[in-house]
Amino acid sequence: MRDFVIMTDSCCDLPKEYIYGNNIPFAMLPFSYNDKEYLDDFGQSLSQKQFFDDLREGALPNTSQANSESFYNMFKPVAKRGQDIIYIGVSSGLSGTYNSANIGKTAILEEFPSVIIYIIDVLTASLGQGLMVRKAVEMKKVGCAAEKIVCEIEKNIQNLNTYITVQDLNFLKRGGRISNVAATLGLVLHIRPILTLNQIGRVMPVLKVRGRKKSITKLAEIVKDKIIDPETQSIAICHADCYEEAVRLKEEILEKVSVKEVLIHYIGPVVGRFSGPGALAVFFIGESRQHHVIDI
Helix, strand or coil: CCCEEEEEEHHHCCCHHHHHHCCCCEECCEEEECCEEEECCCCCCCCHHHHHHHHHCCCCCEECCCCHHHHHHHHHHHHHCCCEEEEEECCCCCCCHHHHHHHHHHHHHHHCCCCCEEEEECCCCHHHHHHHHHHHHHHHHCCCCHHHHHHHHHHHHHHEEEEEECCCHHHHHHCCCCCHHHHHHHHHHCEEEEEEECCCCCEEEEEEEECHHHHHHHHHHHHHHHECCHHHCEEEEEECCCHHHHHHHHHHHHHHCCCCEEEEEECCHHHHHHHCCCCEEEEEEECCCCCCCCCC
16 A cells, blocks of 8 residues: 555644644645734644734734645655655635645646645535544544545535634625625624535525524534434534634534534634634534525
8 A cells, every 4th residue: 555645734723733743744824914924833823812812903814825836845745755645625615725736736746757646625624624634644544545535535525514603794794705785784683694615615605593692503403404423423613712602502512413522623814814703613524515595
């Protein structure tokens, strides 16, 4: 069996202890605000809490995709050793990082034509992407070949559900996710949209709920209604500096359905720039991504 290395990018929002503990190479997505430039390194240089505190104080970050040079530089040492690569990346519907990875791959294959590089677009982000990275790592540890891991992940992509609710609609407005009118009405009427990522990995609204508590309960109900084989799977909750509410969501889910494990961690700055402080998201394997669009 050919040796291989699992890679990802900083949008996967796994704990830094997991990333560094498992020696997972990752592409760092850049972001900037308040005249400072950063690379998303899982909170090493700027903590997630500090980032969201800065957003509350009015910071307006800009984010960029990881460029092809960063992928070339990440891939080359591995290819030089004759190892294959599995890169599990953020949705192409959210970032151009997927395209950069493919450009980097093309450049590497010109130098190392015998190396196999798998570029997997999981059509989600944050801990949904992170769940697939964990799956790949677990499979490798028990001796699975790269081809089997890639097949398993790709088989699950359209069943990898993502549901999100936000606290401040102004961030969705700034990111072009909802209109100015919808944001204003939502704030006045305390409407909390439930968003998802569709079949091509783009954000779309699916429900409107009035009030924060109801939006959290609705996320738990969605998990109950859509999850497949809950007893055998780990699900994930990520939060934009609202840990207590993430725990409440976990408790409401466990009241409704029994799952193997519930992971909770921060949303990182690249995704958090669009969601804003107070966002909650849940990720799980469930029904295929078939949704009815509701215009909010």
